[in-house]
Amino acid sequence: MKKKIIIANWKMNYNFYDTTHFLRHLLKFFNHEKEIEKNHQKIIIAPSYPFLHISNQIVQGTNIHIAAQNIHDMEKGSYTGEVSAIMLKSIGINNVILGHSERRTYFNETNKILLEKIYIALKNRLKIIFCIGETLNERNNNKQFISIQKQLEQTIFICSVKEIENFIIAYEPIWAIGTGEVPYYHEVQKMHNHIRLLFKNKYGKFVSDKIHIVYGGSITELNCKEFFKQKDVDGGLVGNSSLNINKFLSIIKAS
Ligand code: PEP
Numbered sequence: 001m002k003k004k005i006i007i008a009n010w011k012m013n014y015n016f017y018d019t020t021h022f023l024r025h026l027l028k029f030f031n032h033e034k035e036i037e038k039n040h041q042k043i044i045i046a047p048s049y050p051f052l053h054i055s056n057q058i059v060q061g062t063n064i065h066i067a068a069q070n071i072h073d074m075e076k077g078s079y080t081g082e083v084s085a086i087m088l089k090s091i092g093i094n095n096v097i098l099g100h101s102e103r104r105t106y107f108n109e110t111n112k113i114l115l116e117k118i119y120i121a122l123k124n125r126l127k128i129i130f131c132i133g134e135t136l137n138e139r140n141n142n143k144q145f146i147s148i149q150k151q152l153e154q155t156i157f158i159c160s161v162k163e164i165e166n167f168i169i170a171y172e173p174i175w176a177i178g179t180g181e182v183p184y185y186h187e188v189q190k191m192h193n194h195i196r197l198l199f200k201n202k203y204g205k206f207v208s209d210k211i212h213i214v215y216g217g218s219i220t221e222l223n224c225k226e227f228f229k230q231k232d233v234d235g236g237l238v239g240n241s242s243l244n245i246n247k248f249l250s251i252i253k254a255s
Contacts, residue, residue, distance in 0.1 A: 004041040004228060004255040005168060005212050005235035007129060008242030009069065009097060012048060019051040023058045025245050030062060041235065041255050044129070045242075046097055049083055053091045067095035067129060070103060073116035075124075085124035096121055099131040099155070101174045111154035118155060122163055129168045129237070130156060131216070132195075136175035144173070145194055152198055161203050169213045170237040171195060176217025178239055185226045188215050192232035221250035228255050 014022070023045065046067040047055050056066045072082040088096065098117050103109045109117075114130075121128050132151045134144035148171070156167060171191055176182050183191075192213050200208035215227050216237030227233050235255060241247045 002234055005214055006041055006252055006255055007044040007237045009046045009237060009239050013243055016051055019047045019055060022245055023055055029249055044095055052093055056092050065095055066093060067097055068093055069097050071096050071117055071121060073113055073120055075120060085120045085126055089124050095127045097129045101133055101177055114155050122166060127166050129170055131170045131172050133172040133174045149198055157202055161207060164203055164207055170216045171213060172216035180218050182218050185230055189230035189232055196232055221247045224251045225254045
């Protein structure tokens with residue numbers, strides 16, 4: 001059975017103290033629950049840039065991995081305030097979230113820009129958690145499947161079969177992020193199955209069986225079990241509920 005992947009996206013929350021305190025608490029839990037750590041899931045935490053280095057040091061040698069929330073689409077240069085893939089690699093970061101709807105909406109990240117970011121990330125051997133999702137308008141007009149297909153065709157599907165190994169897909173209906181609204185569980189399963197089928201048509205069964213497709217959008221300690229029960233849901237990307245240690249631990253346990 002595939003290991004479930006639980007990803008915490010802390011966004012622009014948590015200062016130095018909150019970050020280090022949370023991670024130490026998480027490690028303490030894992031020290032008590034060795035079985036969970038060894039056998040069941042992979043945990044990825046995405047703190048803010050200033051705390052990536054210390055976070056990586058804290059989780060060194062454990063089953064917890066650290067991800068950046070973004071990279072610039074160039075490797076270096078006169079881009080004041082930006083952070084590059086090369087910089088992240090130099091402090092031992094191996095994962096990055098790309099395509100989050102907040103980046104697409106507030107920072108105008110188009111599929112074209114995201115493709116550039118994908119190239120830079122792959123060139124620097126970063127694993128990519130790639131977010132895709134439909135708007136409420138698309139969902140209301142039954143355009144969610146075509147929207148997702150388009151997002152994949154303009155980004156990831158330009159990659160080679162070898163490069164696909166470096167991706168985790170996060171299906172996040174935009175209208176469900178941070179709103180407390182969630183799709184029906186069977187609808188999530190249907191979309192995940194659709195995404196897997198698109199991968200199968202493009203790259204073959206081996207790749208489509210292997211790729212992790214996680215769900216994101218208002219996951220809580222109360223609804224997570226139902227999401228994780230769905231056949232094609234390989235884990236979760238958690239925003240708000242990952243900021244509360246008890247809720248986040250419940251979500252990990254449920255997976
Ligand atoms: C997210 O930001 O990716 C997310 C899923 O947030 P939330 O869990 O708060 O909806």
